[in-house]
Amino acid sequence: MSELPIPRRGRSSGRVTLDDVARVSGVSPITVSRTLRGARNVAPELSARVHEAVARLGYVPDVAARALASSRSSHVAVLVPSLTNALFVELLEAVQGTLMPMGFQTLIGVTHYQAAQEEALLRSYLSQRPAGLIVTGFDRSDAARRMIEDSGVPCVHVMETTPIPGIYSVGLSQHQAARAITRHLLQRGRQRIAYVAGQLDPRVMQRLQGYRQALADAGRYDPALEVLDPSPTSIALGARQFEALLARQPDVDAIFFCNDDLAQGGLLAALRHKIEVPQRVAIAGFNDLDGSDQMLPTLTTVRTPRAEIGTRATLMLAALMRGDEVTENTVDLGFELVVREST
Amino acid sequence: MSELPIPRRGRSSGRVTLDDVARVSGVSPITVSRTLRGARNVAPELSARVHEAVARLGYVPDVAARALASSRSSHVAVLVPSLTNALFVELLEAVQGTLMPMGFQTLIGVTHYQAAQEEALLRSYLSQRPAGLIVTGFDRSDAARRMIEDSGVPCVHVMETTPIPGIYSVGLSQHQAARAITRHLLQRGRQRIAYVAGQLDPRVMQRLQGYRQALADAGRYDPALEVLDPSPTSIALGARQFEALLARQPDVDAIFFCNDDLAQGGLLAALRHKIEVPQRVAIAGFNDLDGSDQMLPTLTTVRTPRAEIGTRATLMLAALMRGDEVTENTVDLGFELVVREST
DNA sequence: CTGAAAGCGCTTACAG
DNA sequence: CTGAAAGCGCTTACAG
Structure with missing residues (x-):
C-alpha cells in the first residue's frame, strides 16, 4: 500500500515514471503502457490496479519519451493561411476544442498565403512526426504535397472538398455559395453586378467562378465589373475599392465582395458618400463575420460553417489517427444565404 | 568521402541520425551534438566538418530525442485569453514570427479568460517541459502561479508590467492609457463621461481605474456612468450598450468604450438612431483595431503596441532561455492617443 | 493476456 | 578541446 517511488539520483528528473506506476501496481511496465x-x-483487474496507481501517483506520461519510442508525437499540426481573417480563428478554436480533450496538442502554423512558408512549416512540423495534420484547401506546391504524402501522416483538408479517393476533406463548395448569392442579387433585379475581391487566394477565385457562372447563365457577364486586387482584405481596402469602382463604373447597381470585411468597408464608404444602399447599389459579402449584422444597412452575406468544419475535420482526423476505416472521405457542410437589408 | 549511412533494419526509422553525421564527419557523436x-x-575545423556533413546528409535533429535527453523541449508555450480579440492575434503573430527563426515551436493555448482553463493548459504544457513560457497579465490562480514557479521554466508576462524583481514583463500601463484618453475627453469640454466595458478582465478593470482617477481629479466622477458587463465584447454588444446607456442616462455627453469593437458598435448604433457624434455624444475606444479609422465618424482610440510587445517579450524570453542575465526585467512600451473625428 | 529485452536518438556527467 | 559510457522514459517486436 505504501511502496511509493523512492527518489532516485543521477540524471533522473524526479518525475513519476511509468516504471513507478508498474512497481506500485505490481505489473510489468508494458502492461502499464x-x-x-x-x-x-x-x-480488467490489472487495468484497474494500474489506473488506481496512476491516480495515486499523479502520473503524467512523458510525451517526449512516447514520441521517441513510437516515432509519433501527440501533436497535431494545423496549417491556416491567416489569423487576420476571423474565419480561421473560429476554425482553429473548434479544432483545438475537440483535439485537447482527446489528449492531443495543437501546433498552429500560419502560412500567410505563401507556398514557401507552407513548405517551411511542413518541413519543420513533419520532422516532429505529428500524429496528424490539418491543412487549408488543396492549393500548394508539389513539394509540399509530396512531403505530406511521403510522411504517411494522416491528413485532412479543410474549407474546400474534393471527391478524389484517398484525400480527406471537410468544407463547402465556394463555387456554389458564390453562385447562390449572385443569383440572389439577380433575383433582386440587379443588372450590373460587380465582384470585388482581395487576397485572391484559391477560394476567392473559386467564388469568382461561381459569380461568373451565375452571371453568364443570366446573360449578364461583364469582365469590366470584376475587381481583383491581390492586397490582403481589410475594411479600409473595401472602402477604397468601393470608391474606385463607383468612380469607374457609375452604373454598377450591386457589388458582391469576396469577404465581409471588404463589404463592411464598402458599406461605410457608401455612408460617407451618401450613396444609398441598397437603393442605388446593393452590397453583399461573404462569411458573415462579426459586425455584419450591425452595419447600416445590415449586410447580406453567406454564412460558412467554419466551426462545424473544424469539429468534423478533427473527428475525421481522429478516426484516421486511430487507424479506423473512414469511408466518407469528403464532407460538404454547405452554407447559408443570410439576406439582410443591404440587398 | 562516401561513407553514407547504411540503411539499418529493426526499429530504425530510416531517418538520418546524429550518429550518421558523426560517422560521416569522422568525429564522435558528442562533438556533433x-x-x-x-x-x-x-x-573550428571539426565544427566545419560537422556542418558540412549535416548539409550533405540533410540531417534534422529529432526534437523528441533531444527533449527526452535534455528534459527540455523546443516548444515555447504562449497563453492568451482569447483569439476573438484581434489584439492577441497580432501579439501571437509577432511572437511566432520571432520564435520560429530561432528554432522554437509555438504552442498556443487559449484560456477563454478562465482560471481553470489556464491551469489545465499549464498542467498539460508544463508536463512537456517547454523551453519557455509567455503568459498574459498577472491575474491567475495561486495554483497556476505555483505551477509556473515550480516548473523553473523561464516565463515572460505580456500586456501589463510590474516592477517586482524576478518577474519578467513587457507591456504598457493600462491605467495610464485609460487616464490619458479620459483626460482628452475632459479637455474637449465633456462633462458626463461614461465608461462602458465588457469582458471585465483585469486590464479592462485597470482601465476603469484610470478612467476613475481622471474623472476624480476633475471632480466629475459619477458611478452611475459606469457600465460593467461581463459578456464578451463584440460590435453587437457595443450597440446594445450604447442604446441602453442613452436610454438610462440621456445627458451623457461622452463614452469611453473599453475596446474598439464595442466602440464601433456604439458608433453604428448612433448612426442608426441619428444621434450625432461627436456633437451630442463623443465616443472613444481602445486598442485601435481594424476598421476604427473607417467608421463614420472615424474613431478616436488608444493604439497599443501589441506587435512590439510580442517581439520584445520573445527576445527577453530568448535571453532567459539562453541563461543570459536579464537586468531590465520590465519593459513599458507605452501607448499612443489617436485622436480622430469621434471626439 | 502478460512480460524480458532491446532500442528510439539524443544529452548529461564524468574523464582525460 | 574531445570522447566512451550511461541514461532520459517510453514502446516495439518477439516470446510464451
Missing part, C-alpha cells in the same frame, strides 16, 4: 494506451488485451 | 547546439568549445 498498454493499459494507458487503451489496449483491449489487458485483464 | 555540441557543434549543433552552438557550443563554443569545439575546434
Whole structure:
C-alpha cells in the first residue's frame, strides 16, 4: 500500500515514471503502457490496479519519451493561411476544442498565403512526426504535397472538398455559395453586378467562378465589373475599392465582395458618400463575420460553417489517427444565404 | 568521402541520425551534438566538418530525442485569453514570427479568460517541459502561479508590467492609457463621461481605474456612468450598450468604450438612431483595431503596441532561455492617443 | 493476456 | 578541446 517511488539520483528528473506506476501496481511496465494506451488485451483487474496507481501517483506520461519510442508525437499540426481573417480563428478554436480533450496538442502554423512558408512549416512540423495534420484547401506546391504524402501522416483538408479517393476533406463548395448569392442579387433585379475581391487566394477565385457562372447563365457577364486586387482584405481596402469602382463604373447597381470585411468597408464608404444602399447599389459579402449584422444597412452575406468544419475535420482526423476505416472521405457542410437589408 | 549511412533494419526509422553525421564527419557523436547546439568549445575545423556533413546528409535533429535527453523541449508555450480579440492575434503573430527563426515551436493555448482553463493548459504544457513560457497579465490562480514557479521554466508576462524583481514583463500601463484618453475627453469640454466595458478582465478593470482617477481629479466622477458587463465584447454588444446607456442616462455627453469593437458598435448604433457624434455624444475606444479609422465618424482610440510587445517579450524570453542575465526585467512600451473625428 | 529485452536518438556527467 | 559510457522514459517486436 505504501511502496511509493523512492527518489532516485543521477540524471533522473524526479518525475513519476511509468516504471513507478508498474512497481506500485505490481505489473510489468508494458502492461502499464498498454493499459494507458487503451489496449483491449489487458485483464480488467490489472487495468484497474494500474489506473488506481496512476491516480495515486499523479502520473503524467512523458510525451517526449512516447514520441521517441513510437516515432509519433501527440501533436497535431494545423496549417491556416491567416489569423487576420476571423474565419480561421473560429476554425482553429473548434479544432483545438475537440483535439485537447482527446489528449492531443495543437501546433498552429500560419502560412500567410505563401507556398514557401507552407513548405517551411511542413518541413519543420513533419520532422516532429505529428500524429496528424490539418491543412487549408488543396492549393500548394508539389513539394509540399509530396512531403505530406511521403510522411504517411494522416491528413485532412479543410474549407474546400474534393471527391478524389484517398484525400480527406471537410468544407463547402465556394463555387456554389458564390453562385447562390449572385443569383440572389439577380433575383433582386440587379443588372450590373460587380465582384470585388482581395487576397485572391484559391477560394476567392473559386467564388469568382461561381459569380461568373451565375452571371453568364443570366446573360449578364461583364469582365469590366470584376475587381481583383491581390492586397490582403481589410475594411479600409473595401472602402477604397468601393470608391474606385463607383468612380469607374457609375452604373454598377450591386457589388458582391469576396469577404465581409471588404463589404463592411464598402458599406461605410457608401455612408460617407451618401450613396444609398441598397437603393442605388446593393452590397453583399461573404462569411458573415462579426459586425455584419450591425452595419447600416445590415449586410447580406453567406454564412460558412467554419466551426462545424473544424469539429468534423478533427473527428475525421481522429478516426484516421486511430487507424479506423473512414469511408466518407469528403464532407460538404454547405452554407447559408443570410439576406439582410443591404440587398 | 562516401561513407553514407547504411540503411539499418529493426526499429530504425530510416531517418538520418546524429550518429550518421558523426560517422560521416569522422568525429564522435558528442562533438556533433555540441557543434549543433552552438557550443563554443569545439575546434573550428571539426565544427566545419560537422556542418558540412549535416548539409550533405540533410540531417534534422529529432526534437523528441533531444527533449527526452535534455528534459527540455523546443516548444515555447504562449497563453492568451482569447483569439476573438484581434489584439492577441497580432501579439501571437509577432511572437511566432520571432520564435520560429530561432528554432522554437509555438504552442498556443487559449484560456477563454478562465482560471481553470489556464491551469489545465499549464498542467498539460508544463508536463512537456517547454523551453519557455509567455503568459498574459498577472491575474491567475495561486495554483497556476505555483505551477509556473515550480516548473523553473523561464516565463515572460505580456500586456501589463510590474516592477517586482524576478518577474519578467513587457507591456504598457493600462491605467495610464485609460487616464490619458479620459483626460482628452475632459479637455474637449465633456462633462458626463461614461465608461462602458465588457469582458471585465483585469486590464479592462485597470482601465476603469484610470478612467476613475481622471474623472476624480476633475471632480466629475459619477458611478452611475459606469457600465460593467461581463459578456464578451463584440460590435453587437457595443450597440446594445450604447442604446441602453442613452436610454438610462440621456445627458451623457461622452463614452469611453473599453475596446474598439464595442466602440464601433456604439458608433453604428448612433448612426442608426441619428444621434450625432461627436456633437451630442463623443465616443472613444481602445486598442485601435481594424476598421476604427473607417467608421463614420472615424474613431478616436488608444493604439497599443501589441506587435512590439510580442517581439520584445520573445527576445527577453530568448535571453532567459539562453541563461543570459536579464537586468531590465520590465519593459513599458507605452501607448499612443489617436485622436480622430469621434471626439 | 502478460512480460524480458532491446532500442528510439539524443544529452548529461564524468574523464582525460 | 574531445570522447566512451550511461541514461532520459517510453514502446516495439518477439516470446510464451
